[in-house]
Amino acid sequence: MRIVVCLKQVPSRDSLLRIDESQQWVRETDLSWEINEPDTFALEEGLRLKEKHGGEVVVVAAGPARAASAIREALAKGADRGLHVEDDALGRLDSFTVARALAAAIRTEPFDLVLTGLQSDDLGYGQTGVILAELLGVPHATIIMEVAKTDGGIKVKRELEAGWFQYVEMPLPALLSIQSGINKVRYATLMGIKKAKSKELKRFTPAELGVGLEPRQKIRRVYVPQKSKRTQLIEGLAKEAAAKLVEKLRFEARVL
Amino acid sequence: MSVLVILEQQGGVWHKMSWEALAAGVELARGLGRPVAAAVAGADLDSLAAELAGYRVERVLSVDHPLLAEYSPDGFTAALGQMIRARQPFLVVLPHTYQVREFAPKLAASLDRALVPDVVGCRVEGGEAVFVRQLFQGKMNADVAVAGEPPYFVSVQAGAFRADRLERGSAPAPVEKPAIALEAAEIRTRPLERFQEAKRTVDLAAAEIIVAVGRGIKEPENIPLAEKLAQALGGELGASRPICDNGWLPMERQIGSSGQTVSPKLYVAVGISGAIQHLVGMKGSRTVVAINKDANAPIFEVADYGIVGNLFEVVPALTEEVLKARG
Numbered sequence: 001m002r003i004v005v006c007l008k009q010v011p012s013r014d015s016l017l018r019i020d021e022s023q024q025w026v027r028e029t030d031l032s033w034e035i036n037e038p039d040t041f042a043l044e045e046g047l048r049l050k051e052k053h054g055g056e057v058v059v060v061a062a063g064p065a066r067a068a069s070a071i072r073e074a075l076a077k078g079a080d081r082g083l084h085v086e087d088d089a090l091g092r093l094d095s096f097t098v099a100r101a102l103a104a105a106i107r108t109e110p111f112d113l114v115l116t117g118l119q120s121d122d123l124g125y126g127q128t129g130v131i132l133a134e135l136l137g138v139p140h141a142t143i144i145m146e147v148a149k150t151d152g153g154i155k156v157k158r159e160l161e162a163g164w165f166q167y168v169e170m171p172l173p174a175l176l177s178i179q180s181g182i183n184k185v186r187y188a189t190l191m192g193i194k195k196a197k198s199k200e201l202k203r204f205t206p207a208e209l210g211v212g213l214e215p216r217q218k219i220r221r222v223y224v225p226q227k228s229k230r231t232q233l234i235e236g237l238a239k240e241a242a243a244k245l246v247e248k249l250r251f252e253a254r255v256l
Numbered sequence: 257m258s259v260l261v262i263l264e265q266q267g268g269v270w271h272k273m274s275w276e277a278l279a280a281g282v283e284l285a286r287g288l289g290r291p292v293a294a295a296v297a298g299a300d301l302d303s304l305a306a307e308l309a310g311y312r313v314e315r316v317l318s319v320d321h322p323l324l325a326e327y328s329p330d331g332f333t334a335a336l337g338q339m340i341r342a343r344q345p346f347l348v349v350l351p352h353t354y355q356v357r358e359f360a361p362k363l364a365a366s367l368d369r370a371l372v373p374d375v376v377g378c379r380v381e382g383g384e385a386v387f388v389r390q391l392f393q394g395k396m397n398a399d400v401a402v403a404g405e406p407p408y409f410v411s412v413q414a415g416a417f418r419a420d421r422l423e424r425g426s427a428p429a430p431v432e433k434p435a436i437a438l439e440a441a442e443i444r445t446r447p448l449e450r451f452q453e454a455k456r457t458v459d460l461a462a463a464e465i466i467v468a469v470g471r472g473i474k475e476p477e478n479i480p481l482a483e484k485l486a487q488a489l490g491g492e493l494g495a496s497r498p499i500c501d502n503g504w505l506p507m508e509r510q511i512g513s514s515g516q517t518v519s520p521k522l523y524v525a526v527g528i529s530g531a532i533q534h535l536v537g538m539k540g541s542r543t544v545v546a547i548n549k550d551a552n553a554p555i556f557e558v559a560d561y562g563i564v565g566n567l568f569e570v571v572p573a574l575t576e577e578v579l580k581a582r583g
Contacts, residue, residue: 017385017395024394095361096370122392126372127361130329133364139444140329142358159451167448180389181462216370220386220399231546231559241563242573245545246581248561253543254376254415255465255522256581 001055001149004106004114005046005079006129008036008090009063009070010122010211024219025092026083038117042178045147045183046115047078053149058109068201075196076188077120083109083173087213092123094217098230099131104209106136113154114175118143127159140175141168145182179253257406258293258314259285260345262336264353265298266327273351275419278311280378280412281349282422287380292328292348293317294337294429297332299325305431312425318342321436323443329359330443337366339434347385352411364409371409372400376416385410386485410456452497455500458492458508465522467490468511468538469499470497472527472548472567476504481571483524488578496534527567530555547571 011017011031016200020027035043046057059074062065062085071082085101106114119126134141145165146157153171159179160166188196206213231250234241250256259516261281263274269305286291295317305318319335340348340363348364350356352374354523364371372490376397377388387400387410400407402408418423460466467486479493486493493509511518512534519540526547528534531554538544539558547567556562 011392015436017392019396026392076325082311094370096365099365124389124391124393125373126357127371128356130361134333134362138576140358140362141445159354164452164574165452166450169446169448170444178304181459181523214403216403218401220401222391222396222398222557224396225390225397231556231562231566233551233556238565238569240575241565242570242577243575245563246577249522249543249545250415251418253522253560254364254413255413255543256578 001049001053002110002112003046003049003057004111005043005057005059005072006102006116007039007059007061008120009033009067009068010120019222022087023221025222035073036117036120037179038119040185041180041182042115042117043150044183045178055197060102060105062098064088064091071201072196076192077186081199086203087206089213094215095125095128095214096216097129099128099135101206102169103132103135104150104211105204111203112172116177118177118180129175133175138173138175139170142177143179144176145179257344257346258291259347260293260295262295263356264351265296265304271353273353273389273414274418275422277349277351277412279419279422280417284378284490295319296335297324309431310422310424310429313429315429316431318431318433320433321406321438323438323440326447327355328443328447329362332359333363333366334438334442335361335436338436340407342434348409350411350414356411360411370470371460373411374413375410376413392439415422460516460518463492463520465489465513466492466494466518466520467524468528469526470496470528479504485575488575496528524553526571528554528555529553
């Protein structure tokens with residue numbers, strides 16, 4: 001199986017986020033970076049499929065020069081080669097524009113299966129994979145909990161809402177966005193890190209791939225959501241207080 | 257050019273979030289000074305379309321085709337894409353459900369447009385729609401504007417708009433059935449039966465909602481009280497250390513410095529005083545509810561909402577209210 005895994009590099013989970021002077025993004029100089037956690041499950045699934053069925057895992061990232069370190073990390077975990085669409089603007093562009101850049105890079109390779117994570121921890125659009133499937137002209141499924149190869153293609157287990165699941169079959173080539181927690185991700189070994197240094201990492205500029213980076217959406221302003229951590233004490237008898245709490249959880253906190 | 261809301265149904269039953277999307281559409285249409293239309297896709301939709309026509313909408317578009325009986329991203333993209341091309345709406349609004357997440361980005365891309373997903377708010381500035389989205393897992397908000405020509409596409413987060421404010425029309429809206437050309441061969445995925453399964457092991461770190469019990473529950477026989485609340489919320493049951501030390505719940509459910517670190521969107525602490533060892537394991541939760549008889553318990557320091565009272569009365573009442581709200 002020729003597997004392509006898409007990776008995004010995002011600020012580390014424990015980053016202290018500060019809004020920059022433009023008020024349209026966060027101050028990047030303050031940040032450390034890591035592979036978007038949901039993408040690590042896609043990478044792991046790709047590596048497992050390769051171990052089972054043979055073939056190759058190619059990782060692809062669209063981002064500034066720093067994103068090369070995310071690709072190297074994936075190579076250290078066992079991916080075979082890397083593709084990097086490099087441009088400073090790609091770190092924070094909307095998913096449609098990023099998907100176009102990824103699609104252009106992926107088209108330079110023959111592939112059977114493209115894997116993405118569920119969503120990014122920074123922008124959280126959760127749609128790059130789906131757009132990519134449309135641009136590449138392949139069938140897709142999302143929130144995947146299991147991938148099995150069949151004679152004619154693949155059979156996947158899709159998570160639905162409220163504890164429901166569904167198996168879906170499709171021919172290859174195809175694209176899947178993988179649910180976080182589908183597997184237990186591996187760490188890079190010392191040997192892997194050593195080997196990664198000599199693995200191929202191809203760089204492209206968007207221009208070389210013939211992709212424009214005109215954004216489809218623009219962040220006008222980034223700000224800290226108003227949040228009062230002062231506890232609201234809810235008074236009344238049990239039933240009355242419970243009803244008030246549910247109302248607040250639904251329409252104020254919006255968690256129900 | 258109207259605001260078009262695409263509602264979701266499954267086997268003739270509306271998805272609850274459909275009404276929130278309709279409410280968002282109505283609000284945006286008002287701000288933009290445009291009419292609002294409602295659409296639904298599936299097979300044998302006559303009764304659902306008639307129900308929809310009862311709301312105050314300009315028209316109902318029933319995208320009805322036998323090949324849409326079972327949802328597929330290819331089928332829904334093809335059918336809804338044809339309808340949108342023909343009708344040329346200004347803005348398309350969808351509920352941010354799992355299904356919408358799977359097909360709406362493709363639908364928008366097939367029309368060379370980009371979806372603004374998972375929005376929590378919107379407003380109209382100078383005739384232009386601006387959408388509010390959460391970034392960095394809710395730590396930041398962003399105002400997002402869309403570039404290029406309409407139609408624009410947006411999906412709305414659960415609970416962001418109030419469906420209970422929807423108004424019914426004085427007379428039923430006209431129902432139209434756009435002609436849809438769809439061949440079985442266009443649908444490349446083959447969906448099989450839907451099923452439920454028992455959870456194998458618990459993964460609290462992945463849970464969106466957690467109800468955690470502490471010493472205040474008093475006896476192991478009382479734990480089902482909290483369990484019922486967790487079930488009603490569609491969440492997982494967790495516990496503070498003493499509960500697991502006592503063997504009342506397995507260690508895999510322990511939250512805190514010696515157990516799991518969790519950050520669900522909703523954490524309900526039942527009878528937990530909030531020792532620091534526990535707080536470090538859950539303080540990343542988005543919304544914290546504390547139910548405790550002691551008003552001075554430290555758990556209230558990190559709680560967004562608190563009920564000071566007898567958990568044996570409050571928890572069953574809360575379970576009942578949650579079930580009522582979730583319908």
